[in-house]
Amino acid sequence: MAVHPLAMVTADEVQAARRILGTAGHLGPDVRFAYLGPEEPAKADLLAHNPGDLVDRRLRVLLLDRSTGAASSLLVSVTRGVVDHVEKLDPAVSGQSPIMVEEFEAVQRILDDDPAWGKALARRGLTPETVRACPLSAGHYAYPEESGRRVIRSFGFHQDHEHDHPWAHPVDGLVAYVDLVAGTVMKVIDEELTEVPREPGNFQDAGYTGPARTSLRPIEITQPEGPSFTVEDGLVHWENWSLRIGFNVREGLTLHQISFRDQGRDRPVIHRASIAEMVVPYADPSPVRFWQNYFDQGEYLFGRFTNSLELGCDCVGEIHYTDVVVADEQGEPATIRNAICMHEEDYGVLWKHSDMFAGSNETRRQRRLVISFFTTVGNYDYGFYWYLYLDGTIGCECKATGVLFTSAYPPEGREYAAQVAPGLAAPFHQHLFSARLDMAVDGHTNAVDEIDAVSVPMGEGNPYGNAFARQVTRLATESQAQRLADPSRGRVWQVVNPQVTNRLGAPVGYTLIPEPRPTLLADPASSIAARAAFATRHLWVTRHADDERFPAGDLINQHPGGGGLPAWTAADRSLDGEDIVLWHTFGVTHFPRTEDWPVMPVDHIGFSLKPTGFFDRNPTLDVPRSTGGHCHPE
Template sequence: MTHPLDMLTAEEIAAAREVLVRGGLVGETTRFPRLLPIEPDKQTVLGHTPGSDDFDRSVLATLLDTATGRVSEAVVSVTAGAVTSWRDLPTAEPPYGQPPYLFEEYDRAAEIVKADPRWRAAMARRGITDTTHTFVTPLAPGFFPEAGGAGRRMMRSLTFHRRHAGDNPWAHPVEGVIAHVDLTSGTVVRLEDDGEAPAPVPWDDWDYTPEHTGPARTSLKPLEITQPEGPSFSVEGSRVRWEDWTLRIGFNAQEGLVLNRITFRDGGEDRPVVYRASVPEMVVPYGDPAPARYWISYFDAGEYSLGKNANSLKLGCDCLGEITYVDAVVADDRGEPMPIPHAVCMHEEDYGILWKHTEPGEPPQVRRSRRLVISYFATVGNYDYGFFWYFYLDGSIQMETKATGIVFVGAAEPGTENPHAPEIAPGIIGPVHQHIFCARLDMSVDGLQNSVEEENLVAVPTGPQNPHGNAFTYERTRLARESQAARDADSETGRRWYVTSAHRRNAVGRPTAYQLTPMPGPRLMAQPGSSAAERAGFARHHLWATAYDPAERFPAGDYPNQHAGDGLGRWTQADRELTDTDVVLWHTFGPTHIPRPEDWPVMPVDYSGFWLKPHGFLDANPALDLPDWSSRSRGGGGAHGECCE
């Protein structure tokens, strides 16, 4: 081990489990729905000397007894080989809450439902007698105590029929059957069935794999991406260096990809920009009031564990070019190491023109942009999510999510009009829904003492200050406390937010700063007071700013599964000061999806994200010294200053 922020290793996960076993804390029915690294405090990290190992490596393990439903948390020091804390979680008491689901519970829920005679009778009424391949979905039930199940480990299951192995089950939704499953007792505590005249099951074939779609088109010519001298970045342990950027890669079972200690080199100095960046939560609330869907608002990190569901990426499919992969390892359901080969992909991409100018009579000066891409993909049920961090030569950072996969659907009589679920194929409806991501940006712009400001464009009325009617200006407002820092984007005023340094000034005497530029979509559409709004409070605003607290990592709380509501809305009631202190930005973004026929049977990628851009952080364009590669493409050397012809 060489750095306090290195990812957990298989040996450390196995060692943590062995400590718990030796302490008599792991039995035959004990499972590990969550095992996360505990990061050392910032002063330990910032004061770390390369090569030293004078720091503690600990994990936070959540233990579930599947026989009783009891949930406990243990902190295990792998370094000391000891349990340093233990507590039982009061999951049977308000505001409740459950750990993320186990992989094994997906199959267990299906077995429980398929064994229920009421479910089999419901299938038979719909003409389904062979349920060998029928898919029973393992869905988080939300928080609806009036429906029963509060304080119990529950799932709600819908049914999608698969006629044979390999059939696309999403094409055959069985409408109107909802099984409420108690995972601890192993029973269907309630089965809802919409009665004698259910919507027909759609039977059209919608298989999308090559053997079903026919010959691939031949019109596209090869596009080769080569770097004969190798990539421009280097990797040493968890540290990545690319041009002026340096950062460390982390990964855990709940958040997935984490980027640590992001710095930008200015002259001979690596200046801090972001201490820690991740997308630790996302919620997918549905806008269909039908009994089969009103309760759906998935928290894909807190309920299903984004990192644990990460894909092993493949060259030429997920990543193209000169690729470097990073392997990850998380704990499986039994607390054993579960490797994820090629969990993270790194490569460079050309990104068009970075800057260009042509003076009359002079050859043009053009420099091409390039970006470093660090990404991973997670598959949660029917959707696939890509998380892409881009680093640019001008000091900008972009975060982009890519939502694809298969739209979650229901069934209806063909031709039915539904304002909440348009028909996207004959007899198949796609309920309206949102994908709302929340990025956590633990900022460190030239140090840990930062402030937050909001900028808005201001039109100047025609008059003495604007005699010709053309003038406009801008204004900055300090967001001095957490109560002032729950904000929403406004495209009419070009609203942006700044994190400024408390101590450093640029060449024109202003505090150095980075700017958060939103690419806003609608906020949470669920009504105030609704279950979704209480549980996904972070999605009510595009921006939150909080004073740093290491316990505040997940914007919907540590255990949003079946929880009444926690996270940012509660934390910010403390109304902590945000001036010249260690601040964290929380930015929510993402698409609101009204499904269309073109999204079926597999949805093209839907993009969303935001930018972090230097704004007075540097004294000039940092990319003036880029080479002109155009002459190299003609066989020249591409020396600095050569111009395109």
């Protein structure tokens, strides 16, 4: 049995949960596990935990009866062998549970048997057996006929042969609306007859790509004495850092209890960090595509699509892999091998100075610990990388790659899409992520200051006009702490602990440094703006609450919106000297390029957290010179 409340879910625990639910009468031939994941303890209980204390391991389970659409949320103690809580869900009010792989697979059969779909394909000279269904989340548009029904919408993509990438051949102007419970097609919209693009996009085929280049010589990254980090039961130690790693199928990788050892004391920085939601809104307003807005976490549970990573391809160097256990839709355990990758990287110069007075010439190398995982959601692949640096900096980066979602490109063009190959388009879209950062800067009494760089007018005290200053604004309430980045002012947000000062008497702090890219570009009155309100601001700050975990709400599939951050912040709780959570929106606005086809080079987006007055001086003065024959003159 697990000895720590944050230990990852085990196969035995998944099997125990299934057994307990079955004994309690909650399972049946058509009941599926739409979600199973760890129910983390209340924060107060977690902070009070001591080694050796009894650990009550509980799992949150969402069950869906595929024959009726009935859904429920249950809390199961695998320690005590009981179901602690059962809540029947009303999908028309709470939203639908996440879409399951079994349902995605069913859509192909449903469409293949539908006469209207077959007729629409025949208009294009196609047959159902050559067209791959691409089922996608439906969103919410207040259609009366969809209220309470479990709906999915599906495009079609032609596939020339078994190994052909169908993304090169979109069957455009056509979409089907499918009732997943009834197993029927509700509507087929055959709006526009366009030619299916013929040019292949098979980037794995040497006949398409040409011969591989031979000019790249091998790069080997080795650590002959092994890595500098240790991992034991999910607890990681590296240099002055310590933390726990976790995993669930909604958020994927999670980081817990991140602290930095300084002058013999472990100083907390972040209690819990994760990517808590993401949305991919598309810009094409046509009758076939206006609804394309995907929540890859809340609707699809992207953690279940986590890749098994390969040494030398996904991770290079002295690697430590961690397997994770998930539950399949029958409630049986499944292991994803090498799901989480951990390694060290050289990161260039840490600090350097050549002094003409002292005659010194010193250089130190920066290094970072990398903790990452990759997931594939349909056409896109996302790598999430958390970085810990020697100087106390924390970084987070998403590496977005994969294949563009495509449409046809008619001779007259498309206003909201870019042509990427002859007759082939990719609609404009965004990838917007919400990082949930439960801060604990030297404790759980924190506050947030917004810091802007401001110019000072020429005049008394600034006669030559060269002065500039910083403007500090305390974000005292949740309504004040809904903020946009401003690159013209170099805007950052500093989390401080008003009760702890450094040797100069200033509050210790960490600064969130954003990449000030666009937030959600959809109209504020749109459905997606209501459902993805988190993405309309770069920063939200809330008072910590154990049940406030997902910025768009617990069940986002077909939910009308308004849940999550807008609902929580309506209380306008005080944030000054409180236990607070930062929610940071970051992402990329993608106007596809020809260079993005047929497979995208990685796009990098992210943010960093830098210590600001947290240390009394540079914490890396004790980093030694490089050894092993490096750093010597020619």
